[in-house]
Amino acid sequence: MEKQDQLLMKKQNKNLVLEIIKNQSPISRMEIAKVTGMSPTSITRIVNELHLQGFVRETELVTSGVGRKAVLLDVCGDVLYTVGVEIDKLIIKIGIVNYVGEIVAWKGIPRDVSESYYETLEKVNVNVKELISKNCILNKRIIGIGVGIPGSIDYKNGVVKVSDQLKWKNVNIAKDLKQLTAFDVMIDNELKMKIVAENSKGIAKDSQNAVLVGIGSGIGSAIILNGEIYRGDSNNAGEIGHTVIDPTGNVCNCGKIGCLATYISEGALIDDSRKVKEIDTIDDVFDSYRNGESWAINIMDRTSTYIALAISNILCLYNPEVIILSGNTIEKLPEIKEPIKQKCELYIWEPLKERIKIAFSQLGDRGVVLGAAIQAQNLMLDLE
Numbered sequence: 001m002e003k004q005d006q007l008l009m010k011k012q013n014k015n016l017v018l019e020i021i022k023n024q025s026p027i028s029r030m031e032i033a034k035v036t037g038m039s040p041t042s043i044t045r046i047v048n049e050l051h052l053q054g055f056v057r058e059t060e061l062v063t064s065g066v067g068r069k070a071v072l073l074d075v076c077g078d079v080l081y082t083v084g085v086e087i088d089k090l091i092i093k094i095g096i097v098n099y100v101g102e103i104v105a106w107k108g109i110p111r112d113v114s115e116s117y118y119e120t121l122e123k124v125n126v127n128v129k130e131l132i133s134k135n136c137i138l139n140k141r142i143i144g145i146g147v148g149i150p151g152s153i154d155y156k157n158g159v160v161k162v163s164d165q166l167k168w169k170n171v172n173i174a175k176d177l178k179q180l181t182a183f184d185v186m187i188d189n190e191l192k193m194k195i196v197a198e199n200s201k202g203i204a205k206d207s208q209n210a211v212l213v214g215i216g217s218g219i220g221s222a223i224i225l226n227g228e229i230y231r232g233d234s235n236n237a238g239e240i241g242h243t244v245i246d247p248t249g250n251v252c253n254c255g256k257i258g259c260l261a262t263y264i265s266e267g268a269l270i271d272d273s274r275k276v277k278e279i280d281t282i283d284d285v286f287d288s289y290r291n292g293e294s295w296a297i298n299i300m301d302r303t304s305t306y307i308a309l310a311i312s313n314i315l316c317l318y319n320p321e322v323i324i325l326s327g328n329t330i331e332k333l334p335e336i337k338e339p340i341k342q343k344c345e346l347y348i349w350e351p352l353k354e355r356i357k358i359a360f361s362q363l364g365d366r367g368v369v370l371g372a373a374i375q376a377q378n379l380m381l382d383l384e
C-alpha cells in the first residue's frame with residue numbers, strides 16, 4: 001500500500017472509532033473491535049490517540065455480565081465547540097454547541113429590517129466574541145461557525161444568492177464573516193440546518209427519509225433522502241413556498257401568481273386580516289382567532305387546509321417516514337396542530353397514510369442554531 005493510502009486509511013479508522021464511541025457510548029474497547037472488525041490492538045492504539053487528543057475518556061462504568069470486566073469509554077463534550085448562528089428578518093440567534101451537541105451558551109439579538117448587510121455581520125461578530133469570552137471558552141477550542149439563513153444559498157461557496165426575507169443578494173457571508181471573526185465559516189439554508197438538528201438530536205433522529213416543513217414568515221421545507229440532505233441541482237430542493245396552488249390567485253413577491261406562500265406566510269395572513277380589521281402583527285391575527293372572531297377562524301381554517309394539502313403533496317413525492325412541522329405559526333398557535341392533523345386525514349393518499357408519522361418539532365426556536373453548529377462540526381472537524 002502507498003504511504004498516502006495508509007495515512008488516509010488510518011484517518012478513516014480513527015474517525016470510525018470516534019463516531020462509534022460518540023453514538024454508542026458507554027462502550028468497551030472489545031465491543032468497538034467487534035463492531036468495526038479491527039483488531040483489539042488497533043483499537044487500543046486508536047483509543048489511546050483519541051484520549052491524548054482529548055476526545056475520549058474512560059468512564060467509571062465497567063461491562064456487565066460474565067468474564068473480565070472492561071472499562072467503558074465515552075466522548076468528552078468539551079473537547080471542541082462550534083458556534084451556530086441563525087440570521088432571521090427580526091432576530092439573530094447565536095448558540096455555542098459542544099462536541100456532543102449540547103447548547104452551552106445562548107443569545108438572541110434583535111435585528112432591524114433596515115439594518116445593512118455589514119451592520120448585521122458586525123452585530124454577529126461582536127456578539128459571538130462576547131458570548132465566547134463570557135462563557136470562558138478558549139478560542140482554540142472553537143473550530144468554526146455555521147450560519148443558517150433563509151433563502152437560496154450556494155453553500156459550497158458560502159454565498160447567499162438571494163434572501164427575500166433579509167433583502168440580500170449575492171453576498172459572500174462565509175468570506176466576510178471569516179474576515180471579521182477570524183473563525184472558519186460555513187453557511188446553508190436555515191431549514192436544511194433545522195433538519196440536520198432533527199436528524200441528529202430531534203424527532204427524526206437517525207431517520208433515513210424525513211421532511212421538515214417550516215411555516216412562518218417564509219414557507220419552505222427540507223428533505224433527508226437516504227440519510228443525506230437532498231439538495232437538488234442548485235440547493236433549492238424543498239422550496240415549496242413557490243409551488244403554485246392557484247394560477248388565478250395572489251401575486252407573489254417572486255413575480256409569479258398564486259404561490260403557496262401568498263396564502264399561508266405570516267405576511268399573507270396579515271395582509272388578508274387587514275381587509276377586515278386593523279392589526280399590527282401576526283400575534284393580533286392569532287389573538288383574534290383565539291377570541292373566536294369569525295374572519296380569523298376562516299383565515300386560519302383555510303391556512304390549515306393549505307398546510308394539509310402541502311403535506312399530502314410532499315408525501316406523494318418523497319414518501320418519508322416522518323414529516324415534521326415547525327416554524328413560528330406552529331409555535332405561536334399550537335391550536336392549529338389538531339385541525340392540520342384532521343385535514344391530513346382527508347387529503348393524504350391511502351397507501352401512505354398507514355405508516356406516516358406527522359410530528360411537531362420539539363427543538364423550538366433553537367433548531368436552526370443547533371443544526372448549523374452540528375453541520376459545522378461535521379464539515380470542519382479534521383482529526384489529525
Ligand SMILES: [Zn+2]
Binds near residue numbers: 252255256261
Ligand atoms: Zn412565489
